[in-house]
Structure formats: C-alpha cells, structure tokens
Amino acid sequence: MTSTVTLPSWMFFLLLLAASYALIMSVLFPSVRWYLRRRLNRTVDKLNSSLQIKIRPLQRSKRQILIDQLMFDREVLAIIEEQAQRDNIPRDVLQQKVKSYAREIVPSFNAYIYYQVFYWLAKKVSRFIYRVRVAAAEPNKLQAVDPDATVVFVMNHRSNMDYVLISYLAAERVTLSYAVGEWARIFPLEMLIRAMGAFFVRRGSQNPLYRKVLERYVYMATQSGVCQAVFLEGGLSRDGMLGEAKLGFLDYILRHYDWKTDRDVVFVPVGINYDRVLEDENLIAWDKKEARLSTVQHLAKLWRFLRINLLAGSRKRWKRYGYASVNFGVPISMRSYSEERGLDFNHLEKEQRIPKVIELAESLMESLRYVMPILPVPIICAVLLRANEKPKTSLEILGDCDTLIDEMIEKGAAMKAEEKPRQRTLSRSLDMLKSRNFLTETDDYYKISPEYKPLIQYYANSIEHWWAE
Numbered sequence: 001m002t003s004t005v006t007l008p009s010w011m012f013f014l015l016l017l018a019a020s021y022a023l024i025m026s027v028l029f030p031s032v033r034w035y036l037r038r039r040l041n042r043t044v045d046k047l048n049s050s051l052q053i054k055i056r057p058l059q060r061s062k063r064q065i066l067i068d069q070l071m072f073d074r075e076v077l078a079i080i081e082e083q084a085q086r087d088n089i090p091r092d093v094l095q096q097k098v099k100s101y102a103r104e105i106v107p108s109f110n111a112y113i114y115y116q117v118f119y120w121l122a123k124k125v126s127r128f129i130y131r132v133r134v135a136a137a138e139p140n141k142l143q144a145v146d147p148d149a150t151v152v153f154v155m156n157h158r159s160n161m162d163y164v165l166i167s168y169l170a171a172e173r174v175t176l177s178y179a180v181g182e183w184a185r186i187f188p189l190e191m192l193i194r195a196m197g198a199f200f201v202r203r204g205s206q207n208p209l210y211r212k213v214l215e216r217y218v219y220m221a222t223q224s225g226v227c228q229a230v231f232l233e234g235g236l237s238r239d240g241m242l243g244e245a246k247l248g249f250l251d252y253i254l255r256h257y258d259w260k261t262d263r264d265v266v267f268v269p270v271g272i273n274y275d276r277v278l279e280d281e282n283l284i285a286w287d288k289k290e291a292r293l294s295t296v297q298h299l300a301k302l303w304r305f306l307r308i309n310l311l312a313g314s315r316k317r318w319k320r321y322g323y324a325s326v327n328f329g330v331p332i333s334m335r336s337y338s339e340e341r342g343l344d345f346n347h348l349e350k351e352q353r354i355p356k357v358i359e360l361a362e363s364l365m366e367s368l369r370y371v372m373p374i375l376p377v378p379i380i381c382a383v384l385l386r387a388n389e390k391p392k393t394s395l396e397i398l399g400d401c402d403t404l405i406d407e408m409i410e411k412g413a414a415m416k417a418e419e420k421p422r423q424r425t426l427s428r429s430l431d432m433l434k435s436r437n438f439l440t441e442t443d444d445y446y447k448i449s450p451e452y453k454p455l456i457q458y459y460a461n462s463i464e465h466w467w468a469e
Contacts, residue, residue: 058225119171122167130321137327137328146266152229156233159274232246232368233246242372247357254334257338270368274323337360377429379404380426391442402420408463
C-alpha cells in the first residue's frame with residue numbers, strides 16, 4: 001500500500017486535464033450558469049416593469065424544453081405515425097427529422113442581447129442612415145390594447161431594413177419575434193438572430209412534417225402570448241406595390257383559435273416606407289439573373305457605402321437617404337372580430353376556414369394601404385409620372401406635390417394637413433433624385449431619365465393606391 005506508482009508525464013497531464021474538466025463541469029460551470037441566469041431574470045423583471053406587452057414565460061424557458069415539447073406534441077406524433085405507415089419509414093428516423101426541424105425553428109431569446117446589443121445597434125443604424133418618423137392612425141386605440149393579448153404586427157415588406165427599423169421603434173413597448181428566411185442562417189448572424197427571439201422559416205417548403213412542426217411552434221407562441229411580427233406579403237416587394245397576402249402564418253395562428261376561451265389575438269397593421277430603399281436596384285433587377293450582384297459585388301457595395309457615409313455629417317447622409325417612416329394602424333381584435341361574425345375558427349374545416357382567413361387577410365391589406373406613409377420622394381415620383389414625359393420646372397413640381405397631397409388627404413389617406421412636407425423638404429428630395437441620375441435637368445426643367453423610369457415607378461408604386469387615376 002505504500003509503494004510508489006510511476007506514470008508517464010503525458011498520462012499525468014491527461015489525468016490532470018480530465019480532473020480539471022470534471023471540476024469545471026460539475027462545480028464551476030453550474031455555479032456560473034446559475035449566476036448568469038439569476039442576473040438575466042433580474043434584467044427581465046426590470047424590463048417587464050416598463051414594457052406594455054411583457055416578456056412571456058415561454059420566451060424565458062430553456063430552448064431544449066421547447067424543442068422537447070415540439071418533438072412530443074400530440075399532432076406532430078400523429079403525423080409521424082401516419083407518414084411511417086404510409087411510406088414505410090422507421091419512426092426513429094422521422095423523430096430525428098422532427099428534432100432537427102425543431103432545433104432549426106425554436107429561438108433562444110436573450111433579453112440582454114435583445115436590449116443591450118440589438119436595440120442599441122438598431123437605433124444607431126436607423127438614425128445613422130435615415131431621418132426616422134413614427135406615427136399612429138389612432139394612438140388611443142393602440143394604447144388600449146389588452147396587455148395580456150397576443151399582439152401580431154402585420155407589416156408590408158419594403159427592405160431588409162424593416163427588421164431593424166420596427167424593432168427599434170417598438171422596443172420600448174414590446175419584444176418582437178420575427179420569422180426570418182434561410183438567407184440569415186450564416187455564422188455568427190444565426191446566433192444573434194436566435195438570441196433576438198426570431199425563428200427561421202423555410203419559405204415555400206412543401207414538406208408536411210416540417211410544416212406541422214412550424215405550425216405547432218407558431219401555435220405554441222400564440223397561445224403563450226408572444227408578440228410576433230409578420231410580413232404579410234411573405235417576401236420583399238419587387239415592384240414597390242403591396243403584393244398579395246400569404247395565408248400560411250395567419251392560418252397557423254387562427255386554425256385552433258377559440259375566441260371564447262383563448263387569450264385575445266390582436267393584429268396591428270404597420271405601414272413602412274422609405275425615401276430611398278437601400279436594395280432598390282437589386283429588387284428591380286431580381287428577375288434578371290445576369291444583373292444580380294455576386295457576394296464580392298455586395299461586399300464592394302457595402303464598403304463603398306461605409307466609405308462614403310462614415311465620414312459624412314448627418315445632414316449630408318439625410319440628403320442622400322431622406323426619411324424612413326413607420327405608421328401604426330388601427331388594431332383588430334380577433335375576439336371582437338370573431339364574435340361579431342359568429343366565427344369559430346377552431347371548429348371550421350379547411351374548406352370553410354380558408355375563405356374566412358382570406359377575408360381577414362384582404363382586410364389587413366386594406367389597412368396597410370390606408371396607413372402607408374406618404375413621403376416626399378414617392379410623391380415627387382408620382383407627380384412626374386402623371387406629367388406623362390412633359391418637362392416641369394421645380395416650382396411646378398412642388399406645386400403639383402402640394403395639390404396631390406391635398407387630393408390624397410381628401411380621399412382618406414392617414415395624413416393630417418399639418419404633417420405635409422415643407423417646400424424645402426420637397427426641394428431636397430428633388431435634388432436627391434437628381435443626384436442619383438433619376439432625373440435630367442435643363443434650365444430648371446426636370447424630366448425622368450428613361451433608363452431610371454422603372455425606379456421612379458417603383459417609388460411611386462408605394463402610394464399608387466392614392467394617386468393612380
């Protein structure tokens with residue numbers, strides 16, 4: 001028992017490493033994790049005291065718990081059983097697929113990253129590029145939304161800046177959970193997006209097992225009151241106009257909704273518009289594959305943007321990019337909506353339910369048209385298109401802009417007379433279009449450059465429903 005055991009140096013170091021690892025994982029790591037979680041919970045409690053819509057318990061749950069919930073969801077298990085029998089696939093294989101889908105979809109919300117990193121970044125980026133304006137069609141109704149309801153912001157999709165802009169403007173009242181496309185699944189962006197509470201979606205996937213897992217996650221989030229943001233068109237607008245509503249997420253939210261027993265679901269239309277969309281040329285040329293930019297060209301364009309703007313003053317930048325505006329519409333309570341129409345979505349078969357979802361989607365699209373912000377550049381573009389190639393002086397353009405705004409207000413646009421842009425603002429926007437070569441100018445007579453007419457049309461299309469004859 002007192003004899004000496006001799007070990008090689010390499011084995012001693014291996015044992016030392018193994019012992020150190022065991023100590024860290026069994027003693028230190030749980031203690032550090034407990035300390036960080038306690039700090040995070042304190043942060044969440046502090047935030048909840050100031051938010052109108054509080055951070056829900058589901059968002060504070062461990063990610064693995066939510067993944068397990070999806071894996072053993074009753075409806076998911078039913079479709080696994082059905083697919084296993086129909087296609088003769090082992091259940092274990094299908095269960096592994098469900099696990100991978102759930103891991104892909106479920107976010108890992110972190111309040112500290114959301115508010116201390118992303119909110120700060122979103123605020124700085126938004127205000128660095130644009131002059132940001134925010135308004136509400138009926139602020140009192142927005143304030144009166146039940147804080148216990150599931151609030152769903154329904155938005156149009158103009159630019160990838162939409163994510164940044166709306167998160168910044170809504171952060172003092174709610175935390176938003178987005179559906180993000182697969183384009184963002186790159187390291188380290190994927191980790192940041194998950195920590196913000198967003199979840200990834202395979203747009204256009206027809207895999208029934210995947211769609212069921214996604215549906216059950218949306219149902220879980222809706223039932224738990226998680227505030228969500230949905231781009232109703234599904235993707236970015238290629239022509240500047242509001243596209244047709246995609247029904248997928250609306251149907252997921254409503255197919256099991258019981259207005260008598262479930263918490264209220266409140267849809268808030270949110271119109272977003274810009275004087276300058278950063279990706280406008282790419283969106284116009286989207287159907288021309290040869291005109292799409294490569295990754296290297298995108299990076300070169302980003303570098304040029306930073307090089308030009310980082311050292312420029314705020315006034316210079318705003319002259320180049322103008323306004324970004326967000327307009328919150330009138331909330332639509334599904335409890336009231338369903339009660340008034342005698343609708344029980346959870347009792348409707350698909351053939352009966354889909355027409356009702358379409359009806360709601362069309363109503364939401366009309367609400368988006370109503371609250372679409374009316375900005376100087378789209379107004380000028382509309383005036384120039386209505387001139388039918390006839391050159392106009394700057395004074396004539398500004399006068400026509402004023403007349404057109406009055407017409408739109410008279411038709412019922414969500415704009416007050418005192419919110420009309422000043423002549424100086426319109427004049428700067430005219431200079432912006434000229435500096436981008438959208439317009440040619442001879443002796444103060446302005447005309448659309450033929451090669452840039454599609455872009456003029458693109459900006460005018462954002463408010464086309466108000467000015468088109």
